[in-house]
Structures are given as structure tokens and as C-alpha cells.
Amino acid sequence: MIHPQFDPVALHIWGPIQIQWYGLMYLAGFVAGLYLGLWRARKQAWRGFTPEQVQDLLFYIVVGIIVGGRMGxxxxxxxxQFFQNPLYLLRIWEGGMSFHGGFIGVALAVILFARKTGKPIFAVGDFVAPLVPLGIFFGRLGNFINGELWGRPTDVSWGMIFPQVDSLVRHPSQLYQMAGEGLGLFILMWWFSQKPRPHMAVSGLFMVGYGVFRTAVEFFREPDAHLGIRALGFLTQGMILSIPMILVGVLMLAWAYRRGQMNMLPPAVPSPAKKKRTGKPGKGKRT
Structure with missing residues (x-):
């Protein structure tokens, strides 16, 4: 198979003004996160999350992803390159975002939102964690459309040639990440968060899940040309940044289940109201 060589520009508006597929994928991820967040706030018994707070939280997260992703x-x-030209940090239009930087940005956003609203930090984190994988799904789809972050050479039957790189058959690692870090992690997180879990457990599982999926796919993804293999003959930069997430996530899960403090309460089932018969007609009273 040959990579379709999509035009990264989805819509040419006028002159230099254009809309790129990658930006649309980010927008799709944010919209999906907002929709799911509003659904959870309405349908599930999370402590004190109103639709308005979900919208405010999404704003914090968007800023955290953009700023943290670029800085990361x-x-x-x-x-x-940053040391040579510090203004390179601001040249977002040239592309370049990091999940791990975005993760740090989201963590800071969660902390700021929790302090503003008076909610426990991990209550906010546990609410946000199941919403993130769909954003990763769309982000990796954007990587595939752009033909970037390609995989290592392979002889598997589903391998793909990326003409902008060379004529070698390579792993379509963007699709691996889309399936693992995106869809697979979303299914896992959504299933896990549907029932009451100990405080911090949902956040911990996200860190373990993402770290495992990302570390596994790094064996098939081509390392960054200017970084290469970083250590031990196989460790890539992505592995070095993901393995600590797994360790921290395991500790968080162990601590959460040891404490046993529930973060999500089961939905309350209201008992049917009993009407009193007075024998006299009268107006209802609001309480």
C-alpha cells in the first residue's frame, strides 16, 4: 500500500487563509470531549459537575493542551533549536506538538480548575481522564492525514510506503496509535469509569493505559531522526517519557484502592412521591 498523500489543507479560503485537517482533528477532539463531558455531568452521579462547569473545564483543558503541547x-x-532561537517556541504555525507536554498542560489546567471551584484535584482528574482518548484518536488521525510520524521499515502485508520519506515499506504507526492510545484506551477508560471507583483510580488507570500503549507502539514507530535511539539500544524518547507514567499510574492505583475513598457515587433512585388526599381542592405549593 502507498500512503494516499492527502492534501493537509482541508479548505483554501482566500490567499494564505486556509483550514488544515490537523486543526479540524483537534476541533473534533474538543467537540467530542465536550459532548461526553456534558453527558457524564447529566447522566452520571459525579460530585457537583454542572454543564456550565464542564464548559469552563474544557476551556482550561484546551489552553493546557495547546500551551503544554507546544512547550513539550x-x-x-x-x-x-530553542536555545539557538527562543522565539521558536512561539512558531506554532510550523507545527510540532507533544502529547507528554500536553498531558502536563492538562494536569496544570485540572489543578487550576480544582482550586477555582474548590473541588478535589483528582475528582476533576477522574472526570476528565475518560474524555481524553478520543482527542488522541483524532490527533493521530491528523498525523496520518499529514503523513507524519511514520513507522519503521517492515515486511508485514499491511505495511505502507510513505513517498515523502522513501520507497521502503513501513509500519503505519499512526494508525497503531489511533487504535491503541485512541480507541482502545477510550473503551477501557469508559468501561472502567462507568462504575464507582476509588478516588484517583481513574486517573491512575489512564496513565498506565497510555504509557503501555505508547511504549508498545514505539517499537514500530520510527524514532525522531535528530534523536534516534536514546539508551540501552532500544529506548526512544517516547518510551523515556511514557515509562514514568506507567510507574506513577501503578502507584496511584495501588494508593487509591488502599484508601478506598469513592470518587463517584452511584445514581440516587428517587422514591415515588406520595400525594396526600385532603378532600378539598387547592393550589399546589412549591418548595
Missing amino acids: YVLFYNLE
Whole structure:
């Protein structure tokens, strides 16, 4: 198979003004997160999350993803270029976002939102965690459309040639990440968060799940050319950033189940109201 070589520009509006597929994928992820967040606030018994708070929280998260994702990309993958030209950090139009930087940005956003609303930090984190994988799904789809973050050479039958790179058959690692970090992690997180879980457990599982999926796919994804293999003959930058997530997530899960403090309460089933018969007609009274 050959990569379809999509035009990264979805819509040419006028002159230099254009809408790119990658930006639309980010928008799709934010819309999906908002919809699911509003659904959870209405249908599930999470403590004190109103639709208005979900919308405010999404704004915090969007800012955290954009700022953190860009800073993470520069600091984790292009630090030398930043030292040569610090303004490189602001050149977002040239592309370059990092999940791990975005994750740190979202974590800070969760902390700021929790402090503003007076909610426990991990109550907010546990609410947000199941919404994130769909955003990752659309982000990796954007990577595939752009033909970036390609995989290592392979001889598997589903391998793909990326003409913009070379003529070698490579793993379509963007699709692997879309299926694992995106769809697979979403199914896992959504199933896990449907029932009451100990405080911090949902956040911990997200860190473990993402770290495992990302570390596994790094064996098939081509390392960044300017970084290569970082250590031990196989560790890539993505692995180095993901393995600590797994360790921290395991500790969070262990601590959560040891404490046993429930974060999500089961829905309350209202008992049917009993009407009193007075024998006299009268107006209802609001309470």
C-alpha cells in the first residue's frame, strides 16, 4: 500500500487563509470531549459537575493542551533549536506538538480548575481522564492525514510506503496509535469509569493505559531522526517519557484502592412521591 498523500489543507479560503485537517482533528477532539463531558455531568452521579462547569473545564483543558503541547515538543524534542532561537517556541504555525507536554498542560489546567471551584484535584482528574482518548484518536488521525510520524521499515502485508520519506515499506504507526492510545484506551477508560471507583483510580488507570500503549507502539514507530535511539539500544524518547507514567499510574492505583475513598457515587433512585388526599381542592405549593 502507498500512503494516499492527502492534501493537509482541508479548505483554501482566500490567499494564505486556509483550514488544515490537523486543526479540524483537534476541533473534533474538543467537540467530542465536550459532548461526553456534558453527558457524564447529566447522566452520571459525579460530585457537583454542572454543564456550565464542564464548559469552563474544557476551556482550561484546551489552553493546557495547546500551551503544554507546544512547550513539550520544543523542550522534549527540539531543545537545542530553542536555545539557538527562543522565539521558536512561539512558531506554532510550523507545527510540532507533544502529547507528554500536553498531558502536563492538562494536569496544570485540572489543578487550576480544582482550586477555582474548590473541588478535589483528582475528582476533576477522574472526570476528565475518560474524555481524553478520543482527542488522541483524532490527533493521530491528523498525523496520518499529514503523513507524519511514520513507522519503521517492515515486511508485514499491511505495511505502507510513505513517498515523502522513501520507497521502503513501513509500519503505519499512526494508525497503531489511533487504535491503541485512541480507541482502545477510550473503551477501557469508559468501561472502567462507568462504575464507582476509588478516588484517583481513574486517573491512575489512564496513565498506565497510555504509557503501555505508547511504549508498545514505539517499537514500530520510527524514532525522531535528530534523536534516534536514546539508551540501552532500544529506548526512544517516547518510551523515556511514557515509562514514568506507567510507574506513577501503578502507584496511584495501588494508593487509591488502599484508601478506598469513592470518587463517584452511584445514581440516587428517587422514591415515588406520595400525594396526600385532603378532600378539598387547592393550589399546589412549591418548595
